Amino acid sequence: MKYHDSIKKAEQTSTLTIKQLQQWHLPASPINYAICYEYIIGKNPTLNQQIKQHLSLGKKLDEYVIQELYKQYILGQSTFREEIVTDIDELVDSLANNNQQSMNCANTLLKKLDYNIVNLKSNNQKAISGAIQQIEQASKSFRQKQQQLSNQLIISKKQSQSLKAELAEIKKEIYLDPLTGLYNRKALNKNLEQWTLEDPNKQVAAIVVNVDKLSLVSEKFGGLISDVLLSKIANKIGSYVGDSGLPVRSGHDEFLILLPEVERNIASEIADKIRQGVEKLRFVSSKSGVRLPHMTISMGVNDFTLSQNIDTVLNYTRTLVVDMQRHSSNKITVAS
Incomplete structure (x- = not known):
């Protein structure tokens, strides 16, 4: 085992790992098992914190999240060949x-x-x-x-x-995220570090984007179709941001847009343009010609300075979106 546990200890940890995977409703695939084993061992506090934060927002641990955690904490993907x-x-x-x-x-x-x-x-x-x-x-x-x-x-x-x-x-x-072509969490952290070095008091607007009811689309049409729709939505989001900001795929159905030196009210206007742009998208299957579901997004807008606790700000903004989606969709909530 990675931590040279005794056979008895390893068996106990393995049993706890399987039980935890069942609670998360995840199959015991090698990647899922590796992440869950690390979580049970508790020797990687950053990994455990990421998982707990995700679950605290009422979100499930899906394949995308597990793979991102695996790349970042197990493979150490940042090292060059x-x-x-x-x-x-x-x-x-x-x-x-x-x-x-x-x-x-x-x-x-x-x-x-x-x-x-x-x-x-x-x-x-x-x-x-x-x-x-x-x-x-x-x-x-x-x-x-x-x-x-x-x-x-x-x-x-x-x-x-x-x-x-x-x-x-x-x-x-x-x-880069391979499905959407947007930046991933590693790029997010790298840019935040660079911006902080340049100016720790830099003002940054944050837009959290959640795709409405994507899980229902996936259940009805399959994961391949939902991935295609997700990719199209990401492309639309990226087209509105361009080089003026950082569009990130931060979750399976979540995107994060960071806009340096942009005020909250301006970010709200940008968010609304993105919302309208996605709302106008129409999806038709190229093979069958079947019209696919009309997709919308819900968004939360906030801002912060780089000297603040950024995770706290972003998690609060995510909570705004999650709370809103319980009652409606295709809306924007601006932090007070």
Whole structure:
């Protein structure tokens, strides 16, 4: 076992894990079991806090949430592949070596020139001729070395471009949600950290978006259809945010939009435009031509400064949306 438990202790923990999965209404799949086992062990307080916060909002632990927790706390997804790091190290060493060789060649040429300038000023024809010959040889050698370095730089440039493309793909895996193409929780945390370093008093508006009745659609039409609808809604949300904010998939049917330096009333107007945009979407099955359910979203709007307890602010905003959805849908609640 991961924590080197005794057989008896491991069996006890395993039994508790199965019981907890049953309470969460989750099958005992390897990923579900791994997360639940960590939860029972209690040696990862951040993981346990994430789960408790999610459950405190009256939400179920679904496949999306479990997979996100698994990536973040079990796999440690933020680490780059070892071979990529090795390639980068080799490329940096190559460029440094090429740069050193170029400097050495230039220094050698300058020394040859300095040494032979005296002979060029001489009245001795033989000395002048010898100086010219040495300068020509040094110049020829310098050009050959520079051509070799130029060829090596071309190769290094191609390697650099290939690495950039591969790193871009890795960043997508790390920071983007594969279903919706929006940012994930890891990207959310990274951006919050960066913004806090820049200005801990920065004002940020937050819009929590919940898709109305998605679970009912999933039960009636299946998970594949609900995922397609979720992806279309996410695309619409992202189109309204653009580069001015950070659109995040923060739960199975929940999105979070952070808008730096935007006031709460402006964020409310943006939220309403998004709500209307999603409301106008119409979905038809490309295979059967069957019209799919009309989808809407409910939203909560709040704002905070980065020096505040951000989790508390966001959880309060989520509560506003959850409370509203118990009575109505397709509405916006702005925090008082």
